[in-house]
Amino acid sequence: xxxxxxxxxxxxxxRAPDLPAKFKSMLVPGKIQHIICTGNLxxxxxHDYLKTLCPDLHITxxxxxxxxxxPETKILTIGQFKLGLCHGHQVIPWGDLDSLTMLQRQxxxxxxxxxxxxxxxxxxxxxxxxxxxxxxxxAYSSITYDVNPxxxxxxxxxxxxxxxxxxxxxxxxxxDKIDFKKTTTATHSLTKNT
Amino acid sequence: MLHNxxxxxxxxxxxxxxxxxxxxxxxxLPFTVPSLVFSALRLVRQLQGQDGDVIGGEVPATPKKxxxxxxxxxxxxxTVPAPELALRLYLQCAEAASDCDLEPVAYEFFxxxxxxxxxxIADSKAQFTAIHLIIGTLQRMNVxxxxxxxxxxxxxxxxxxxxxxxxxxxxxxxxxxHLFWVDDQDGIKDGERVLLCLKRSLRIANAAQxxxxxxxxxxxxxxxxVEILNKYIYFFEKGNPQITSAAIQGLxxxxxxxxxxxxTTPDPASDAFFASTLRYIQFxxxxxGVMGExxxxxxV
Numbered sequence: 001x002x003x004x005x006x007x008x009x010x011x012x013x014x015r016a017p018d019l020p021a022k023f024k025s026m027l028v029p030g031k032i033q034h035i036i037c038t039g040n041l042x043x044x045x046x047h048d049y050l051k052t053l054c055p056d057l058h059i060t061x062x063x064x065x066x067x068x069x070x071p072e073t074k075i076l077t078i079g080q081f082k083l084g085l086c087h088g089h090q091v092i093p094w095g096d097l098d099s100l101t102m103l104q105r106q107x108x109x110x111x112x113x114x115x116x117x118x119x120x121x122x123x124x125x126x127x128x129x130x131x132x133x134x135x136x137x138x139a140y141s142s143i144t145y146d147v148n149p150x151x152x153x154x155x156x157x158x159x160x161x162x163x164x165x166x167x168x169x170x171x172x173x174x175x176d177k178i179d180f181k182k183t184t185t186a187t188h189s190l191t192k193n194t
Numbered sequence: 195m196l197h198n199x200x201x202x203x204x205x206x207x208x209x210x211x212x213x214x215x216x217x218x219x220x221x222x223l224p225f226t227v228p229s230l231v232f233s234a235l236r237l238v239r240q241l242q243g244q245d246g247d248v249i250g251g252e253v254p255a256t257p258k259k260x261x262x263x264x265x266x267x268x269x270x271x272x273t274v275p276a277p278e279l280a281l282r283l284y285l286q287c288a289e290a291a292s293d294c295d296l297e298p299v300a301y302e303f304f305x306x307x308x309x310x311x312x313x314x315i316a317d318s319k320a321q322f323t324a325i326h327l328i329i330g331t332l333q334r335m336n337v338x339x340x341x342x343x344x345x346x347x348x349x350x351x352x353x354x355x356x357x358x359x360x361x362x363x364x365x366x367x368x369x370x371x372h373l374f375w376v377d378d379q380d381g382i383k384d385g386e387r388v389l390l391c392l393k394r395s396l397r398i399a400n401a402a403q404x405x406x407x408x409x410x411x412x413x414x415x416x417x418x419x420v421e422i423l424n425k426y427i428y429f430f431e432k433g434n435p436q437i438t439s440a441a442i443q444g445l446x447x448x449x450x451x452x453x454x455x456x457x458t459t460p461d462p463a464s465d466a467f468f469a470s471t472l473r474y475i476q477f478x479x480x481x482x483g484v485m486g487e488x489x490x491x492x493x494v
Contacts (some may be wrong), residue, residue: 105470142289
């Protein structure tokens with residue numbers, strides 16, 4: 001059981017002062033094995049905070065990040081899964097699933113995690129899964145109205161991944177989960193378990 | 195963070211804070227201006243939901259008035275200077291103005307963004323990101339009439355083709371293809387201009403290959419061609435009549451030939467990308483129905 005925290009688009013301090021208190025109390029150091037961050041932290045203090053939660057931190061560059069040396073994309077292997085990470089402002093049209101699956105093919109990954117729209121989505125197709133953890137702080141977005149703070153926790157176990165999405169709606173944390181199972185490594189496809 | 199439920203009060207707060215911020219000087223402005231801008235944009239959104247104008251007070255709380263303030267506020271960043279940040283903020287305002295149906299205001303924000311791009315952003319990496327932000331924002335605008343939209347898309351495509359590195363040019367130009375095809379109900383769907391962009395990016399990719407051949411002795415990787423193939427596929431599936439299955443077949447054969455050629459540097463990443471693209475086409479064929487029929491004559 002490997003826990004991966006996926007989050008991004010915090011936009012601290014320009015658009016939000018901090019993560020919601022209810023999220024902060026849930027995110028405790030030592031429980032998570034990897035953190036993948038889509039970008040737009042935007043400052044070093046956020047980087048340092050995430051590092052205290054888990055030393056294995058992966059970040060891709062958002063267009064407002066202070067640190068310009070984060071990579072545009074990142075690929076990592078966790079368990080049986082190849083994960084791809086990219087902020088998403090580079091993929092036009094923004095938030096367009098077909099264009100995102102093109103990036104997924106380009107990076108050749110099972111799970112693609114991108115942000116930019118501040119809207120949580122999880123989409124399964126024959127090539128894999130595309131996840132957007134939304135904005136962890138609920139920051140203003142020109143693309144999405146009424147952003148609820150959200151982040152994603154993935155539980156990777158062999159060829160199976162359970163995606164938990166945590167959303168702060170009207171002051172309460174709501175959780176939802178989606179199951180994905182990789183069929184065979186040869187065909188690179190994922191089927192949804194209901 | 196600034197907050198007040200009453201829009202008029204909120205605007206007063208914003209105006210007051212703004213006066214103080216403006217005296218902050220170049221070291222502080224890059225930190226204070228964005229926060230103020232986003233507070234103001236949130237207020238605009240709040241006002242959008244209300245009917246009619248809020249009248250009264252020295253400064254009426256209307257989106258138009260707020261955008262005027264925003265224009266002046268972002269302008270202050272030129273004293274820092276912070277052109278990349280200012281460009282991003284102008285684009286945010288343009289999108290907000292479009293949502294408020296204020297065509298001239300949105301156009302003005304785009305003008306400011308383009309001026310910054312032209313005059314202040316010289317770094318090629320920064321230009322690449324900036325032009326993508328411009329294209330991405332413009333793609334979503336539905337407030338512009340034909341003339342204004344044409345002027346802006348023409349500018350965007352022109353700048354894309356002038357980026358320094360050929361691969362960057364190629365990618366920016368094919369990104370522009372999306373400016374001419376918007377999936378909404380009333381969105382523009384100009385199949386011909388889409389194809390023109392794709393063909394142009396193909397020419398650039400060819401030129402990049404030849405240049406690599408001439409200067410380094412072997413062609414670069416075929417990644418660009420595979421990216422363009424994926425864009426052809428995208429518009430083919432959206433129903434652009436100008437994109438034919440023959441064109442897709444042609445590209446597949448071109449890439450296959452290039453990859454097998456002795457003078458091409460082998461590259462596992464582009465191999466994998468091409469393989470997953472072909473897998474995708476195969477899957478679409480097997481779907482049957484309308485999609486399967488579209489791909490019938492394509493051989494992978």
